[in-house]
Amino acid sequence: MKLLSTKSLAIAFAASVVSMSALAQNWPTKNVTVVVPWPPGGPSDIAARPWAKQLTEGLGKSFIIDNRAGGGGNIGTAAVVRAQPDGHTLLITSSAPIVINPSVYKNMTFDPLKDLAPVSNLLRVPLVLVAHPSVPAKNLKELIAHIQSKKGQFSYASSGAGTPQHLTGELFNSVQKLNMTHVPYKGSAPAISDLLGGHIPMMFDSTIAIMPHIKSGKVRPIAISSAKRSPLLPDVPTFAEAGIPAVESYAWYGLFAPAKTPAPVIAKINAETIKFMKSPEFEKIRADTGSDYVGDTPANFTKFVQAESAKWSKVAKQSGATVD
Known part of the structure:
Protein backbone atom coordinates (compact mmCIF):
# COMPACT_ATOMS: atom_id res chain seq x y z
CA MET A 1 0.00 0.00 0.00
CA LYS A 2 2.88 2.34 0.85
CA LEU A 3 4.49 1.72 -2.56
CA LEU A 4 1.17 2.32 -4.30
CA SER A 5 0.68 5.57 -2.41
CA THR A 6 4.14 6.82 -3.39
CA LYS A 7 3.54 5.80 -7.00
CA SER A 8 0.18 7.55 -7.03
CA LEU A 9 1.74 10.70 -5.67
CA ALA A 10 4.43 10.57 -8.35
CA ILE A 11 1.82 10.17 -11.07
CA ALA A 12 -0.24 13.06 -9.67
CA PHE A 13 2.83 15.27 -9.47
CA ALA A 14 3.85 14.44 -13.04
CA ALA A 15 0.31 15.20 -14.22
CA SER A 16 0.32 18.57 -12.49
CA VAL A 17 3.69 19.45 -14.06
CA VAL A 18 2.36 18.52 -17.50
CA SER A 19 -0.81 20.52 -16.83
CA MET A 20 1.13 23.67 -15.80
CA SER A 21 3.46 23.32 -18.78
CA ALA A 22 0.48 23.05 -21.09
CA LEU A 23 -1.09 26.11 -19.45
CA ALA A 24 2.10 28.09 -20.03
CA GLN A 25 2.46 26.87 -23.60
CA ASN A 26 -1.12 27.91 -24.43
CA TRP A 27 -1.02 31.25 -22.57
CA PRO A 28 -2.80 33.50 -23.29
CA THR A 29 -6.02 31.60 -23.95
CA LYS A 30 -8.11 34.79 -23.81
CA ASN A 31 -7.67 38.56 -23.72
CA VAL A 32 -5.38 39.87 -20.98
CA THR A 33 -6.31 42.78 -18.73
CA VAL A 34 -3.31 44.91 -17.80
CA VAL A 35 -4.13 47.14 -14.83
CA VAL A 36 -2.21 50.41 -14.56
CA PRO A 37 -3.21 51.90 -11.19
CA TRP A 38 -2.67 55.48 -12.35
CA PRO A 39 -4.47 57.96 -14.62
CA PRO A 40 -3.98 57.64 -18.40
CA GLY A 41 -0.90 59.32 -19.85
CA GLY A 42 1.27 58.91 -16.77
CA PRO A 43 4.81 57.47 -16.70
CA SER A 44 3.56 53.88 -16.15
CA ASP A 45 1.72 54.13 -19.50
CA ILE A 46 5.02 54.89 -21.25
CA ALA A 47 6.05 51.29 -20.63
CA ALA A 48 2.62 49.65 -20.50
CA ARG A 49 1.07 50.73 -23.78
CA PRO A 50 3.87 49.76 -26.20
CA TRP A 51 4.37 46.52 -24.25
CA ALA A 52 0.67 45.69 -24.60
CA LYS A 53 0.74 46.58 -28.30
CA GLN A 54 3.65 44.26 -29.06
CA LEU A 55 2.26 41.33 -27.09
CA THR A 56 -1.15 41.80 -28.74
CA GLU A 57 0.48 41.63 -32.17
CA GLY A 58 2.77 38.74 -31.26
CA LEU A 59 0.45 36.46 -29.29
CA GLY A 60 -2.89 36.88 -31.06
CA LYS A 61 -4.90 38.00 -28.02
CA SER A 62 -5.71 41.55 -26.95
CA PHE A 63 -3.74 43.01 -24.05
CA ILE A 64 -6.09 45.71 -22.76
CA ILE A 65 -4.79 48.55 -20.59
CA ASP A 66 -7.14 49.31 -17.68
CA ASN A 67 -6.16 52.60 -16.00
CA ARG A 68 -7.65 52.18 -12.54
CA ALA A 69 -6.39 55.14 -10.48
CA GLY A 70 -6.90 56.03 -6.84
CA GLY A 71 -5.49 55.50 -3.38
CA GLY A 72 -1.90 56.15 -4.40
CA GLY A 73 -1.99 53.13 -6.70
CA ASN A 74 -3.59 50.89 -4.07
CA ILE A 75 -7.02 50.54 -5.72
CA GLY A 76 -5.82 49.14 -9.05
CA THR A 77 -3.14 47.03 -7.38
CA ALA A 78 -5.70 45.48 -5.02
CA ALA A 79 -7.83 44.52 -8.04
CA VAL A 80 -4.93 42.51 -9.46
CA VAL A 81 -4.28 40.87 -6.09
CA ARG A 82 -7.89 39.64 -6.10
CA ALA A 83 -7.79 38.39 -9.71
CA GLN A 84 -7.52 34.77 -10.83
CA PRO A 85 -3.83 33.77 -10.83
CA ASP A 86 -3.85 32.46 -14.38
CA GLY A 87 -1.81 35.11 -16.23
CA HIS A 88 -4.83 36.91 -17.68
CA THR A 89 -4.80 39.84 -15.24
CA LEU A 90 -1.47 41.63 -14.85
CA LEU A 91 -0.19 44.82 -13.25
CA ILE A 92 2.20 47.46 -14.56
CA THR A 93 2.94 50.10 -11.96
CA SER A 94 5.45 52.47 -10.50
CA SER A 95 7.19 51.40 -7.31
CA ALA A 96 4.90 53.29 -4.91
CA PRO A 97 2.15 50.71 -4.20
CA ILE A 98 4.73 47.92 -4.09
CA VAL A 99 7.55 49.18 -1.86
CA ILE A 100 6.45 52.51 -0.34
CA ASN A 101 2.72 52.41 0.40
CA PRO A 102 2.95 49.58 2.98
CA SER A 103 5.12 51.90 5.09
CA VAL A 104 3.12 55.13 4.73
CA TYR A 105 -0.52 53.94 4.56
CA LYS A 106 -2.03 52.75 7.84
CA ASN A 107 -4.74 50.65 6.20
CA MET A 108 -3.46 48.41 3.41
CA THR A 109 -5.80 45.69 2.13
CA PHE A 110 -2.95 43.62 0.67
CA ASP A 111 0.72 42.79 1.21
CA PRO A 112 2.59 43.38 -2.07
CA LEU A 113 5.50 41.09 -1.13
CA LYS A 114 3.12 38.18 -0.45
CA ASP A 115 0.18 38.86 -2.77
CA LEU A 116 2.01 39.67 -6.01
CA ALA A 117 4.50 37.76 -8.16
CA PRO A 118 7.22 39.98 -9.70
CA VAL A 119 7.75 39.28 -13.41
CA SER A 120 10.29 41.87 -14.57
CA ASN A 121 11.40 45.42 -14.08
CA LEU A 122 10.60 47.55 -17.16
CA LEU A 123 12.04 51.02 -16.63
CA ARG A 124 14.30 52.54 -13.98
CA VAL A 125 14.41 56.31 -14.21
CA SER A 225 19.89 60.41 -7.93
CA SER A 226 21.32 57.64 -10.11
CA ALA A 227 24.55 55.74 -9.45
CA LYS A 228 26.13 57.29 -12.55
CA ARG A 229 25.46 60.38 -14.65
CA SER A 230 22.57 60.29 -17.10
CA PRO A 231 23.23 60.59 -20.86
CA LEU A 232 20.31 63.03 -20.87
CA LEU A 233 22.10 65.30 -18.37
CA PRO A 234 25.82 64.63 -18.76
CA ASP A 235 26.79 67.84 -16.95
CA VAL A 236 24.69 67.16 -13.85
CA PRO A 237 26.61 65.36 -11.07
CA THR A 238 25.26 62.44 -9.07
CA PHE A 239 24.70 62.80 -5.33
CA ALA A 240 27.61 60.40 -4.82
CA GLU A 241 29.92 62.68 -6.81
CA ALA A 242 28.77 65.56 -4.61
CA GLY A 243 29.69 63.57 -1.49
CA ILE A 244 26.27 62.12 -0.56
CA PRO A 245 26.30 58.48 -1.81
CA ALA A 246 23.37 57.53 0.44
CA VAL A 247 20.98 59.45 -1.83
CA GLU A 248 20.54 56.97 -4.65
CA SER A 249 16.99 56.59 -5.87
CA TYR A 250 14.93 55.72 -8.94
CA ALA A 251 11.36 55.91 -10.11
CA TRP A 252 10.98 52.38 -11.43
CA TYR A 253 8.13 50.66 -13.23
CA GLY A 254 7.55 46.92 -13.07
CA LEU A 255 5.34 44.07 -14.27
CA PHE A 256 3.55 41.86 -11.72
CA ALA A 257 1.05 39.00 -11.66
CA PRO A 258 -1.18 37.78 -8.82
CA ALA A 259 0.58 35.50 -6.35
CA LYS A 260 0.12 31.78 -7.05
CA THR A 261 0.25 32.34 -10.81
CA PRO A 262 1.98 29.13 -12.00
CA ALA A 263 5.74 29.50 -12.41
CA PRO A 264 5.71 28.30 -16.05
CA VAL A 265 3.15 31.01 -16.90
CA ILE A 266 5.29 33.63 -15.14
CA ALA A 267 8.29 32.37 -17.12
CA LYS A 268 6.46 32.74 -20.43
CA ILE A 269 5.22 36.25 -19.60
CA ASN A 270 8.79 37.13 -18.62
CA ALA A 271 10.21 35.70 -21.87
CA GLU A 272 7.74 37.68 -24.00
CA THR A 273 8.51 40.82 -21.97
CA ILE A 274 12.29 40.46 -22.38
CA LYS A 275 11.74 40.00 -26.12
CA PHE A 276 9.83 43.31 -26.16
CA MET A 277 12.52 45.04 -24.09
CA LYS A 278 15.13 44.15 -26.70
CA SER A 279 13.06 45.67 -29.53
CA PRO A 280 14.08 48.91 -31.30
CA GLU A 281 10.85 50.56 -30.12
CA PHE A 282 11.69 49.94 -26.48
CA GLU A 283 15.32 50.97 -26.99
CA LYS A 284 14.00 54.38 -28.05
CA ILE A 285 11.74 54.58 -24.98
CA ARG A 286 14.71 53.84 -22.74
CA ALA A 287 16.82 56.49 -24.46
CA ASP A 288 14.04 59.09 -24.25
CA THR A 289 13.41 58.44 -20.54
CA GLY A 290 17.03 58.02 -19.46
CA SER A 291 16.43 54.49 -18.20
CA ASP A 292 19.05 51.76 -17.98
CA TYR A 293 18.20 48.34 -19.40
CA VAL A 294 16.56 46.55 -16.45
CA GLY A 295 14.95 43.45 -17.97
CA ASP A 296 15.45 40.64 -15.48
CA THR A 297 14.43 37.18 -14.30
CA PRO A 298 11.47 36.90 -11.94
CA ALA A 299 13.83 35.66 -9.19
CA ASN A 300 16.22 38.61 -9.49
CA PHE A 301 13.38 41.11 -9.74
CA THR A 302 11.88 39.62 -6.56
CA LYS A 303 15.17 40.23 -4.72
CA PHE A 304 15.26 43.80 -6.04
CA VAL A 305 11.68 44.46 -4.86
CA GLN A 306 12.47 43.06 -1.40
CA ALA A 307 15.57 45.27 -1.10
CA GLU A 308 13.62 48.36 -2.21
CA SER A 309 10.87 47.59 0.30
CA ALA A 310 13.39 47.38 3.15
CA LYS A 311 15.10 50.60 2.04
CA TRP A 312 11.97 52.74 1.81
CA SER A 313 10.47 51.27 4.97
CA LYS A 314 13.54 52.55 6.84
CA VAL A 315 13.27 56.02 5.24
CA ALA A 316 9.55 56.23 6.03
CA LYS A 317 10.17 55.24 9.65
CA GLN A 318 13.01 57.73 10.11
CA SER A 319 11.08 60.59 8.52
CA GLY A 320 7.68 59.77 10.01
CA ALA A 321 6.12 60.03 6.53
CA THR A 322 2.46 58.99 6.41
CA VAL A 323 -0.42 59.41 3.97
CA ASP A 324 -3.52 58.51 5.98
Missing part, protein backbone atom coordinates in the same frame (compact mmCIF):
# COMPACT_ATOMS: atom_id res chain seq x y z
CA PRO A 126 16.61 58.55 -12.06
CA LEU A 127 15.21 61.52 -10.18
CA VAL A 128 16.61 65.01 -10.61
CA LEU A 129 16.84 67.59 -7.84
CA VAL A 130 15.87 70.88 -9.46
CA ALA A 131 15.56 74.41 -8.09
CA HIS A 132 13.85 77.59 -9.24
CA PRO A 133 16.39 80.04 -10.74
CA SER A 134 15.72 82.43 -7.86
CA VAL A 135 17.41 80.00 -5.45
CA PRO A 136 21.00 81.27 -5.02
CA ALA A 137 22.71 77.90 -5.49
CA LYS A 138 24.52 76.48 -8.49
CA ASN A 139 25.52 73.15 -6.94
CA LEU A 140 24.58 70.79 -4.13
CA LYS A 141 27.02 72.22 -1.59
CA GLU A 142 25.62 75.74 -2.10
CA LEU A 143 22.04 74.45 -1.99
CA ILE A 144 22.60 72.66 1.31
CA ALA A 145 24.15 75.82 2.80
CA HIS A 146 21.17 77.87 1.56
CA ILE A 147 18.63 75.42 3.05
CA GLN A 148 20.47 75.38 6.36
CA SER A 149 20.48 79.19 6.44
CA LYS A 150 16.66 79.11 6.33
CA LYS A 151 16.55 77.31 9.72
CA GLY A 152 13.52 75.13 8.97
CA GLN A 153 11.77 77.67 6.73
CA PHE A 154 12.49 75.89 3.45
CA SER A 155 9.98 73.76 1.53
CA TYR A 156 10.24 71.22 -1.27
CA ALA A 157 7.52 69.88 -3.53
CA SER A 158 6.71 66.39 -4.71
CA SER A 159 4.16 64.82 -7.04
CA GLY A 160 2.35 63.40 -4.03
CA ALA A 161 2.70 61.97 -0.54
CA GLY A 162 4.17 58.47 -0.61
CA THR A 163 5.70 58.80 -4.08
CA PRO A 164 9.37 58.04 -4.84
CA GLN A 165 9.82 61.80 -5.30
CA HIS A 166 8.52 62.43 -1.77
CA LEU A 167 10.59 59.69 -0.11
CA THR A 168 13.73 60.70 -2.00
CA GLY A 169 13.24 64.20 -0.61
CA GLU A 170 12.88 62.70 2.87
CA LEU A 171 16.03 60.62 2.33
CA PHE A 172 17.97 63.77 1.39
CA ASN A 173 16.38 65.63 4.31
CA SER A 174 17.32 62.88 6.77
CA VAL A 175 20.86 62.24 5.55
CA GLN A 176 21.75 65.95 5.65
CA LYS A 177 19.56 66.86 8.66
CA LEU A 178 18.03 69.75 6.72
CA ASN A 179 14.65 70.16 8.43
CA MET A 180 12.81 70.87 5.15
CA THR A 181 9.00 70.93 4.91
CA HIS A 182 7.36 68.61 2.37
CA VAL A 183 4.57 70.06 0.21
CA PRO A 184 2.69 67.27 -1.62
CA TYR A 185 0.82 67.92 -4.87
CA LYS A 186 -1.67 65.82 -6.82
CA GLY A 187 0.75 64.82 -9.56
CA SER A 188 3.91 66.17 -11.19
CA ALA A 189 2.13 68.73 -13.38
CA PRO A 190 0.76 70.99 -10.60
CA ALA A 191 3.99 70.67 -8.59
CA ILE A 192 6.07 71.69 -11.60
CA SER A 193 3.65 74.55 -12.33
CA ASP A 194 4.21 75.99 -8.85
CA LEU A 195 7.97 75.46 -9.16
CA LEU A 196 8.05 77.33 -12.49
CA GLY A 197 6.02 80.14 -10.91
CA GLY A 198 8.48 80.44 -8.04
CA HIS A 199 5.85 79.47 -5.45
CA ILE A 200 7.98 76.54 -4.28
CA PRO A 201 11.79 76.62 -4.47
CA MET A 202 12.75 73.01 -5.10
CA MET A 203 11.57 69.52 -5.97
CA PHE A 204 12.67 66.04 -6.97
CA ASP A 205 11.14 64.64 -10.14
CA SER A 206 11.81 61.97 -12.74
CA THR A 207 13.75 62.76 -15.88
CA ILE A 208 10.56 61.86 -17.77
CA ALA A 209 8.63 64.77 -16.26
CA ILE A 210 11.24 67.46 -15.68
CA MET A 211 13.52 67.29 -18.75
CA PRO A 212 11.54 69.77 -20.92
CA HIS A 213 11.81 72.42 -18.20
CA ILE A 214 15.52 71.82 -17.69
CA LYS A 215 16.09 72.17 -21.43
CA SER A 216 14.10 75.41 -21.51
CA GLY A 217 16.17 76.81 -18.64
CA LYS A 218 13.11 77.37 -16.46
CA VAL A 219 14.55 75.21 -13.65
CA ARG A 220 18.14 74.55 -12.60
CA PRO A 221 19.29 70.93 -12.20
CA ILE A 222 21.42 70.48 -9.09
CA ALA A 223 22.06 66.72 -8.82
CA ILE A 224 20.76 63.40 -10.12
Whole structure:
Protein backbone atom coordinates (compact mmCIF):
# COMPACT_ATOMS: atom_id res chain seq x y z
CA MET A 1 0.00 0.00 0.00
CA LYS A 2 2.88 2.34 0.85
CA LEU A 3 4.49 1.72 -2.56
CA LEU A 4 1.17 2.32 -4.30
CA SER A 5 0.68 5.57 -2.41
CA THR A 6 4.14 6.82 -3.39
CA LYS A 7 3.54 5.80 -7.00
CA SER A 8 0.18 7.55 -7.03
CA LEU A 9 1.74 10.70 -5.67
CA ALA A 10 4.43 10.57 -8.35
CA ILE A 11 1.82 10.17 -11.07
CA ALA A 12 -0.24 13.06 -9.67
CA PHE A 13 2.83 15.27 -9.47
CA ALA A 14 3.85 14.44 -13.04
CA ALA A 15 0.31 15.20 -14.22
CA SER A 16 0.32 18.57 -12.49
CA VAL A 17 3.69 19.45 -14.06
CA VAL A 18 2.36 18.52 -17.50
CA SER A 19 -0.81 20.52 -16.83
CA MET A 20 1.13 23.67 -15.80
CA SER A 21 3.46 23.32 -18.78
CA ALA A 22 0.48 23.05 -21.09
CA LEU A 23 -1.09 26.11 -19.45
CA ALA A 24 2.10 28.09 -20.03
CA GLN A 25 2.46 26.87 -23.60
CA ASN A 26 -1.12 27.91 -24.43
CA TRP A 27 -1.02 31.25 -22.57
CA PRO A 28 -2.80 33.50 -23.29
CA THR A 29 -6.02 31.60 -23.95
CA LYS A 30 -8.11 34.79 -23.81
CA ASN A 31 -7.67 38.56 -23.72
CA VAL A 32 -5.38 39.87 -20.98
CA THR A 33 -6.31 42.78 -18.73
CA VAL A 34 -3.31 44.91 -17.80
CA VAL A 35 -4.13 47.14 -14.83
CA VAL A 36 -2.21 50.41 -14.56
CA PRO A 37 -3.21 51.90 -11.19
CA TRP A 38 -2.67 55.48 -12.35
CA PRO A 39 -4.47 57.96 -14.62
CA PRO A 40 -3.98 57.64 -18.40
CA GLY A 41 -0.90 59.32 -19.85
CA GLY A 42 1.27 58.91 -16.77
CA PRO A 43 4.81 57.47 -16.70
CA SER A 44 3.56 53.88 -16.15
CA ASP A 45 1.72 54.13 -19.50
CA ILE A 46 5.02 54.89 -21.25
CA ALA A 47 6.05 51.29 -20.63
CA ALA A 48 2.62 49.65 -20.50
CA ARG A 49 1.07 50.73 -23.78
CA PRO A 50 3.87 49.76 -26.20
CA TRP A 51 4.37 46.52 -24.25
CA ALA A 52 0.67 45.69 -24.60
CA LYS A 53 0.74 46.58 -28.30
CA GLN A 54 3.65 44.26 -29.06
CA LEU A 55 2.26 41.33 -27.09
CA THR A 56 -1.15 41.80 -28.74
CA GLU A 57 0.48 41.63 -32.17
CA GLY A 58 2.77 38.74 -31.26
CA LEU A 59 0.45 36.46 -29.29
CA GLY A 60 -2.89 36.88 -31.06
CA LYS A 61 -4.90 38.00 -28.02
CA SER A 62 -5.71 41.55 -26.95
CA PHE A 63 -3.74 43.01 -24.05
CA ILE A 64 -6.09 45.71 -22.76
CA ILE A 65 -4.79 48.55 -20.59
CA ASP A 66 -7.14 49.31 -17.68
CA ASN A 67 -6.16 52.60 -16.00
CA ARG A 68 -7.65 52.18 -12.54
CA ALA A 69 -6.39 55.14 -10.48
CA GLY A 70 -6.90 56.03 -6.84
CA GLY A 71 -5.49 55.50 -3.38
CA GLY A 72 -1.90 56.15 -4.40
CA GLY A 73 -1.99 53.13 -6.70
CA ASN A 74 -3.59 50.89 -4.07
CA ILE A 75 -7.02 50.54 -5.72
CA GLY A 76 -5.82 49.14 -9.05
CA THR A 77 -3.14 47.03 -7.38
CA ALA A 78 -5.70 45.48 -5.02
CA ALA A 79 -7.83 44.52 -8.04
CA VAL A 80 -4.93 42.51 -9.46
CA VAL A 81 -4.28 40.87 -6.09
CA ARG A 82 -7.89 39.64 -6.10
CA ALA A 83 -7.79 38.39 -9.71
CA GLN A 84 -7.52 34.77 -10.83
CA PRO A 85 -3.83 33.77 -10.83
CA ASP A 86 -3.85 32.46 -14.38
CA GLY A 87 -1.81 35.11 -16.23
CA HIS A 88 -4.83 36.91 -17.68
CA THR A 89 -4.80 39.84 -15.24
CA LEU A 90 -1.47 41.63 -14.85
CA LEU A 91 -0.19 44.82 -13.25
CA ILE A 92 2.20 47.46 -14.56
CA THR A 93 2.94 50.10 -11.96
CA SER A 94 5.45 52.47 -10.50
CA SER A 95 7.19 51.40 -7.31
CA ALA A 96 4.90 53.29 -4.91
CA PRO A 97 2.15 50.71 -4.20
CA ILE A 98 4.73 47.92 -4.09
CA VAL A 99 7.55 49.18 -1.86
CA ILE A 100 6.45 52.51 -0.34
CA ASN A 101 2.72 52.41 0.40
CA PRO A 102 2.95 49.58 2.98
CA SER A 103 5.12 51.90 5.09
CA VAL A 104 3.12 55.13 4.73
CA TYR A 105 -0.52 53.94 4.56
CA LYS A 106 -2.03 52.75 7.84
CA ASN A 107 -4.74 50.65 6.20
CA MET A 108 -3.46 48.41 3.41
CA THR A 109 -5.80 45.69 2.13
CA PHE A 110 -2.95 43.62 0.67
CA ASP A 111 0.72 42.79 1.21
CA PRO A 112 2.59 43.38 -2.07
CA LEU A 113 5.50 41.09 -1.13
CA LYS A 114 3.12 38.18 -0.45
CA ASP A 115 0.18 38.86 -2.77
CA LEU A 116 2.01 39.67 -6.01
CA ALA A 117 4.50 37.76 -8.16
CA PRO A 118 7.22 39.98 -9.70
CA VAL A 119 7.75 39.28 -13.41
CA SER A 120 10.29 41.87 -14.57
CA ASN A 121 11.40 45.42 -14.08
CA LEU A 122 10.60 47.55 -17.16
CA LEU A 123 12.04 51.02 -16.63
CA ARG A 124 14.30 52.54 -13.98
CA VAL A 125 14.41 56.31 -14.21
CA PRO A 126 16.61 58.55 -12.06
CA LEU A 127 15.21 61.52 -10.18
CA VAL A 128 16.61 65.01 -10.61
CA LEU A 129 16.84 67.59 -7.84
CA VAL A 130 15.87 70.88 -9.46
CA ALA A 131 15.56 74.41 -8.09
CA HIS A 132 13.85 77.59 -9.24
CA PRO A 133 16.39 80.04 -10.74
CA SER A 134 15.72 82.43 -7.86
CA VAL A 135 17.41 80.00 -5.45
CA PRO A 136 21.00 81.27 -5.02
CA ALA A 137 22.71 77.90 -5.49
CA LYS A 138 24.52 76.48 -8.49
CA ASN A 139 25.52 73.15 -6.94
CA LEU A 140 24.58 70.79 -4.13
CA LYS A 141 27.02 72.22 -1.59
CA GLU A 142 25.62 75.74 -2.10
CA LEU A 143 22.04 74.45 -1.99
CA ILE A 144 22.60 72.66 1.31
CA ALA A 145 24.15 75.82 2.80
CA HIS A 146 21.17 77.87 1.56
CA ILE A 147 18.63 75.42 3.05
CA GLN A 148 20.47 75.38 6.36
CA SER A 149 20.48 79.19 6.44
CA LYS A 150 16.66 79.11 6.33
CA LYS A 151 16.55 77.31 9.72
CA GLY A 152 13.52 75.13 8.97
CA GLN A 153 11.77 77.67 6.73
CA PHE A 154 12.49 75.89 3.45
CA SER A 155 9.98 73.76 1.53
CA TYR A 156 10.24 71.22 -1.27
CA ALA A 157 7.52 69.88 -3.53
CA SER A 158 6.71 66.39 -4.71
CA SER A 159 4.16 64.82 -7.04
CA GLY A 160 2.35 63.40 -4.03
CA ALA A 161 2.70 61.97 -0.54
CA GLY A 162 4.17 58.47 -0.61
CA THR A 163 5.70 58.80 -4.08
CA PRO A 164 9.37 58.04 -4.84
CA GLN A 165 9.82 61.80 -5.30
CA HIS A 166 8.52 62.43 -1.77
CA LEU A 167 10.59 59.69 -0.11
CA THR A 168 13.73 60.70 -2.00
CA GLY A 169 13.24 64.20 -0.61
CA GLU A 170 12.88 62.70 2.87
CA LEU A 171 16.03 60.62 2.33
CA PHE A 172 17.97 63.77 1.39
CA ASN A 173 16.38 65.63 4.31
CA SER A 174 17.32 62.88 6.77
CA VAL A 175 20.86 62.24 5.55
CA GLN A 176 21.75 65.95 5.65
CA LYS A 177 19.56 66.86 8.66
CA LEU A 178 18.03 69.75 6.72
CA ASN A 179 14.65 70.16 8.43
CA MET A 180 12.81 70.87 5.15
CA THR A 181 9.00 70.93 4.91
CA HIS A 182 7.36 68.61 2.37
CA VAL A 183 4.57 70.06 0.21
CA PRO A 184 2.69 67.27 -1.62
CA TYR A 185 0.82 67.92 -4.87
CA LYS A 186 -1.67 65.82 -6.82
CA GLY A 187 0.75 64.82 -9.56
CA SER A 188 3.91 66.17 -11.19
CA ALA A 189 2.13 68.73 -13.38
CA PRO A 190 0.76 70.99 -10.60
CA ALA A 191 3.99 70.67 -8.59
CA ILE A 192 6.07 71.69 -11.60
CA SER A 193 3.65 74.55 -12.33
CA ASP A 194 4.21 75.99 -8.85
CA LEU A 195 7.97 75.46 -9.16
CA LEU A 196 8.05 77.33 -12.49
CA GLY A 197 6.02 80.14 -10.91
CA GLY A 198 8.48 80.44 -8.04
CA HIS A 199 5.85 79.47 -5.45
CA ILE A 200 7.98 76.54 -4.28
CA PRO A 201 11.79 76.62 -4.47
CA MET A 202 12.75 73.01 -5.10
CA MET A 203 11.57 69.52 -5.97
CA PHE A 204 12.67 66.04 -6.97
CA ASP A 205 11.14 64.64 -10.14
CA SER A 206 11.81 61.97 -12.74
CA THR A 207 13.75 62.76 -15.88
CA ILE A 208 10.56 61.86 -17.77
CA ALA A 209 8.63 64.77 -16.26
CA ILE A 210 11.24 67.46 -15.68
CA MET A 211 13.52 67.29 -18.75
CA PRO A 212 11.54 69.77 -20.92
CA HIS A 213 11.81 72.42 -18.20
CA ILE A 214 15.52 71.82 -17.69
CA LYS A 215 16.09 72.17 -21.43
CA SER A 216 14.10 75.41 -21.51
CA GLY A 217 16.17 76.81 -18.64
CA LYS A 218 13.11 77.37 -16.46
CA VAL A 219 14.55 75.21 -13.65
CA ARG A 220 18.14 74.55 -12.60
CA PRO A 221 19.29 70.93 -12.20
CA ILE A 222 21.42 70.48 -9.09
CA ALA A 223 22.06 66.72 -8.82
CA ILE A 224 20.76 63.40 -10.12
CA SER A 225 19.89 60.41 -7.93
CA SER A 226 21.32 57.64 -10.11
CA ALA A 227 24.55 55.74 -9.45
CA LYS A 228 26.13 57.29 -12.55
CA ARG A 229 25.46 60.38 -14.65
CA SER A 230 22.57 60.29 -17.10
CA PRO A 231 23.23 60.59 -20.86
CA LEU A 232 20.31 63.03 -20.87
CA LEU A 233 22.10 65.30 -18.37
CA PRO A 234 25.82 64.63 -18.76
CA ASP A 235 26.79 67.84 -16.95
CA VAL A 236 24.69 67.16 -13.85
CA PRO A 237 26.61 65.36 -11.07
CA THR A 238 25.26 62.44 -9.07
CA PHE A 239 24.70 62.80 -5.33
CA ALA A 240 27.61 60.40 -4.82
CA GLU A 241 29.92 62.68 -6.81
CA ALA A 242 28.77 65.56 -4.61
CA GLY A 243 29.69 63.57 -1.49
CA ILE A 244 26.27 62.12 -0.56
CA PRO A 245 26.30 58.48 -1.81
CA ALA A 246 23.37 57.53 0.44
CA VAL A 247 20.98 59.45 -1.83
CA GLU A 248 20.54 56.97 -4.65
CA SER A 249 16.99 56.59 -5.87
CA TYR A 250 14.93 55.72 -8.94
CA ALA A 251 11.36 55.91 -10.11
CA TRP A 252 10.98 52.38 -11.43
CA TYR A 253 8.13 50.66 -13.23
CA GLY A 254 7.55 46.92 -13.07
CA LEU A 255 5.34 44.07 -14.27
CA PHE A 256 3.55 41.86 -11.72
CA ALA A 257 1.05 39.00 -11.66
CA PRO A 258 -1.18 37.78 -8.82
CA ALA A 259 0.58 35.50 -6.35
CA LYS A 260 0.12 31.78 -7.05
CA THR A 261 0.25 32.34 -10.81
CA PRO A 262 1.98 29.13 -12.00
CA ALA A 263 5.74 29.50 -12.41
CA PRO A 264 5.71 28.30 -16.05
CA VAL A 265 3.15 31.01 -16.90
CA ILE A 266 5.29 33.63 -15.14
CA ALA A 267 8.29 32.37 -17.12
CA LYS A 268 6.46 32.74 -20.43
CA ILE A 269 5.22 36.25 -19.60
CA ASN A 270 8.79 37.13 -18.62
CA ALA A 271 10.21 35.70 -21.87
CA GLU A 272 7.74 37.68 -24.00
CA THR A 273 8.51 40.82 -21.97
CA ILE A 274 12.29 40.46 -22.38
CA LYS A 275 11.74 40.00 -26.12
CA PHE A 276 9.83 43.31 -26.16
CA MET A 277 12.52 45.04 -24.09
CA LYS A 278 15.13 44.15 -26.70
CA SER A 279 13.06 45.67 -29.53
CA PRO A 280 14.08 48.91 -31.30
CA GLU A 281 10.85 50.56 -30.12
CA PHE A 282 11.69 49.94 -26.48
CA GLU A 283 15.32 50.97 -26.99
CA LYS A 284 14.00 54.38 -28.05
CA ILE A 285 11.74 54.58 -24.98
CA ARG A 286 14.71 53.84 -22.74
CA ALA A 287 16.82 56.49 -24.46
CA ASP A 288 14.04 59.09 -24.25
CA THR A 289 13.41 58.44 -20.54
CA GLY A 290 17.03 58.02 -19.46
CA SER A 291 16.43 54.49 -18.20
CA ASP A 292 19.05 51.76 -17.98
CA TYR A 293 18.20 48.34 -19.40
CA VAL A 294 16.56 46.55 -16.45
CA GLY A 295 14.95 43.45 -17.97
CA ASP A 296 15.45 40.64 -15.48
CA THR A 297 14.43 37.18 -14.30
CA PRO A 298 11.47 36.90 -11.94
CA ALA A 299 13.83 35.66 -9.19
CA ASN A 300 16.22 38.61 -9.49
CA PHE A 301 13.38 41.11 -9.74
CA THR A 302 11.88 39.62 -6.56
CA LYS A 303 15.17 40.23 -4.72
CA PHE A 304 15.26 43.80 -6.04
CA VAL A 305 11.68 44.46 -4.86
CA GLN A 306 12.47 43.06 -1.40
CA ALA A 307 15.57 45.27 -1.10
CA GLU A 308 13.62 48.36 -2.21
CA SER A 309 10.87 47.59 0.30
CA ALA A 310 13.39 47.38 3.15
CA LYS A 311 15.10 50.60 2.04
CA TRP A 312 11.97 52.74 1.81
CA SER A 313 10.47 51.27 4.97
CA LYS A 314 13.54 52.55 6.84
CA VAL A 315 13.27 56.02 5.24
CA ALA A 316 9.55 56.23 6.03
CA LYS A 317 10.17 55.24 9.65
CA GLN A 318 13.01 57.73 10.11
CA SER A 319 11.08 60.59 8.52
CA GLY A 320 7.68 59.77 10.01
CA ALA A 321 6.12 60.03 6.53
CA THR A 322 2.46 58.99 6.41
CA VAL A 323 -0.42 59.41 3.97
CA ASP A 324 -3.52 58.51 5.98
